[in-house]
Amino acid sequence: MSVLKWWSGLLVAFLLLALLRVFLPLPFANEIMIFSVYAIGCNFLLGRVGFISFGQPAYLAVGAYGTAFYLFYFGTNPYIGILIGIISGFVVSLAVGPLFVRLRSDYFALVNLALAVIIFFLMQKVLAGITHGDDGLWFLTRMDSTPVLDLTQPDQFFIFAFLIAFAVWAFYKYIDDSIYGACCLGTKINEDKLKFLGYNTYNIRLLAFVIANTTTALAGSMYAIYLGFVSPEITSPARVADPIVVTILGGVGTLYGPIVGAIAYTGMKDLLSQVFGNWELIVGFLLVFIMLAGEKGIWGTLAPVLERTFTRLTAPRSAPAPRTEPGVKGT
Amino acid sequence: MIDAHLLVSGIIFGLSMGSIYFLTAIGLSLCFGLMRVISLDQLLYYAIGAYITYSISAAIGNLWLGILCGVVVGGLAGFAVERLVFLRIYEKDITFSMITSFGILIGGVGVIKFIWGLVPRPVPVPIETQLNVLGTDVPVYRLIVILIALLVYAGIWLFLNRTIIGKAIRAGTEDVENVEGLGINVYRLFTITFIIAGALSALAGGLNSPLIMVDPQMGLEVLAFTFMVVIIGGLGSIKGTFISALLVGQVVSLGSLIYAPLAQMAPFAIMLLILLIKPTGLYGSQLLKR
Numbered sequence: 249m250s251v252l253k254w255w256s257g258l259l260v261a262f263l264l265l266a267l268l269r270v271f272l273p274l275p276f277a278n279e280i281m282i283f284s285v286y287a288i289g290c291n292f293l294l295g296r297v298g299f300i301s302f303g304q305p306a307y308l309a310v311g312a313y314g315t316a317f318y319l320f321y322f323g324t325n326p327y328i329g330i331l332i333g334i335i336s337g338f339v340v341s342l343a344v345g346p347l348f349v350r351l352r353s354d355y356f357a358l359v360n361l362a363l364a365v366i367i368f369f370l371m372q373k374v375l376a377g378i379t380h381g382d383d384g385l386w387f388l389t390r391m392d393s394t395p396v397l398d399l400t401q402p403d404q405f406f407i408f409a410f411l412i413a414f415a416v417w418a419f420y421k422y423i424d425d426s427i428y429g430a431c432c433l434g435t436k437i438n439e440d441k442l443k444f445l446g447y448n449t450y451n452i453r454l455l456a457f458v459i460a461n462t463t464t465a466l467a468g469s470m471y472a473i474y475l476g477f478v479s480p481e482i483t484s485p486a487r488v489a490d491p492i493v494v495t496i497l498g499g500v501g502t503l504y505g506p507i508v509g510a511i512a513y514t515g516m517k518d519l520l521s522q523v524f525g526n527w528e529l530i531v532g533f534l535l536v537f538i539m540l541a542g543e544k545g546i547w548g549t550l551a552p553v554l555e556r557t558f559t560r561l562t563a564p565r566s567a568p569a570p571r572t573e574p575g576v577k578g579t
Numbered sequence: 580m581i582d583a584h585l586l587v588s589g590i591i592f593g594l595s596m597g598s599i600y601f602l603t604a605i606g607l608s609l610c611f612g613l614m615r616v617i618s619l620d621q622l623l624y625y626a627i628g629a630y631i632t633y634s635i636s637a638a639i640g641n642l643w644l645g646i647l648c649g650v651v652v653g654g655l656a657g658f659a660v661e662r663l664v665f666l667r668i669y670e671k672d673i674t675f676s677m678i679t680s681f682g683i684l685i686g687g688v689g690v691i692k693f694i695w696g697l698v699p700r701p702v703p704v705p706i707e708t709q710l711n712v713l714g715t716d717v718p719v720y721r722l723i724v725i726l727i728a729l730l731v732y733a734g735i736w737l738f739l740n741r742t743i744i745g746k747a748i749r750a751g752t753e754d755v756e757n758v759e760g761l762g763i764n765v766y767r768l769f770t771i772t773f774i775i776a777g778a779l780s781a782l783a784g785g786l787n788s789p790l791i792m793v794d795p796q797m798g799l800e801v802l803a804f805t806f807m808v809v810i811i812g813g814l815g816s817i818k819g820t821f822i823s824a825l826l827v828g829q830v831v832s833l834g835s836l837i838y839a840p841l842a843q844m845a846p847f848a849i850m851l852l853i854l855l856i857k858p859t860g861l862y863g864s865q866l867l868k869r
Contacts, residue, residue: 362847532686539679
């Protein structure tokens with residue numbers, strides 16, 4: 249029973265997403281799936297560990313270029329390409345992580361920004377011989393059709409991205425419920441206390457950093473496969489805010505925030521840029537508004553309301569369940 | 580080896596670029612030092628200053644008047660934003676101000692696009708004459724930019740060390756609660772600091788406008804460099820900001836003489852190195868409790 253309860257939230261959420269696929273055009277749905285995977289890494293860092301990172305595009309680019317190099321120069325199988333993207337993201341975050349997680353939150357943000365800029369210029373200018381500079385690497389026609397799920401077809405790619413996103417969410421929900429998730433939250437809320445309890449906060453942060461950025465690299469390689477090409481634009485300094493905006497929009501630290509944020513953000517970007525041509529104005533002031541209104545975001549505001557309604561419907565007489573922080577077991 | 584003429588003009592170029600970085604970074608640094616907020620919207624005032632300079636100098640034909648108007652408008656914009664937004668978030672966490680001010684920056688870019696459109700605008704250089712320095716012709720305008728930055732540095736130093744308000748601000752960077760205990764209205768100090776920061780950022784934009792094309796994204800383009808200057812110098816330190824701005828300017832300018840792609844990356848590599856050795860920057864003090 250409890251197993252079913254654990255999965256029920258996830259299943260309902262992804263059932264709704266699958267329903268959304270019926271109403272939305274395919275490119276839009278694909279974009280949402282990839283974007284939500286992209287944002288959950290940032291969401292985890294910001295909401296659970298208290299690290300704000302202005303450099304998520306760096307890891308996105310690492311994953312994307314890992315995949316692109318393999319598909320452009322060596323092989324043709326997109327699945328192996330994605331695997332290589334994940335591995336390169338893991339290696340890079342493991343390499344820079346020990347240096348970065350020592351820093352305070354604000355410095356951490358800026359060092360990550362610096363890393364994003366470095367990777368941008370690395371791909372655009374320094375390694376132009378391999379990466380073809382601003383032209384980017386095109387490998388859409390080089391990819392093999394795979395038998396079960398053909399990633400070269402956008403509609404089958406959606407199924408793949410959907411499954412990946414489901415797996416990622418199940419993984420993050422598992423982390424949230426584990427002791428490790430509680431430790432992460434502890435490093436954010438009161439690091440000294442956690443040290444008193446005998447935990448090594450450095451290791452906790454390092455692991456969180458690697459997990460989050462490997463997820464981001466996964467999103468990057470999904471982007472690469474979906475678009476069939478990669479250019480340095482993916483990590484340009486003008487796009488560093490995307491994941492943060494999505495995270496804040498959805499609700500920091502909530503499990504489903506990134507999905508809601510991704511839908512809202514891509515939707516606004518598409519619709520507003522058609523009607524208005526000036527979506528920065530709306531997004532920017534919306535960000536300020538959400539922050540001033542209590543930084544809860546869309547899902548953070550909706551979730552308690554839904555929960556209350558749900559409890560009232562199922563158990564009309566009983567007292568409402570005590571609200572606990574995610575990751576901390578209720579008493 | 581590099582040609583001597585190229586070297587001299589490269590150094591002058593780097594100095595003028597460093598001056599611009601200094602003027603934008605000082606706002607960020609002051610705001611962090613006193614109020615413990617990271618105010619990314621300084622880059623918005625930079626863009627506003629450049630656009631006002633463009634509009635006024637196109638209408639009247641005098642760049643200096645345009646820069647003056649830009650400085651005034653930048654200060655006013657800073658005042659408005661401080662009253663409307665920052666007043667509510669001083670108490671909160673530092674990442675909070677970072678995200679909020681980034682929202683203001685993006686929203687402001689939207690406003691600029693709305694008013695002036697997307698097309699980059701050129702601003703004519705007011706003084707075309709060249710001056711002979713060590714056998715190399717150097718544009719006088721760049722020398723004036725360097726001179727103005729030096730004057731601003733001296734002015735800020737005098738303001739912080741010789742006036743009562745400046746001394747209160749300096750005391751505030753050490754310990755806000757004590758200053759409050761002395762009966763000084765710190766929120767008024769915050770407002771004054773914010774106006775100064777906004778005005779200086781706008782000055783940087785106005786001065787830079789003849790040297791580059793004025794476009795809506797210009798704030799975002801220097802964002803990374805400004806940040807880097809502040810970080811290398813140490814958040815909250817004026818002297819550190821000045822030195823690191825000149826350093827970064829030279830690295831960018833001379834780096835591009837040696838190997839062009841290196842110029843954009845080298846400063847970031849330096850920043851990473853400095854942060855990893857000394858996480859508070861060159862002259863930064865430990866973050867004091869608020």
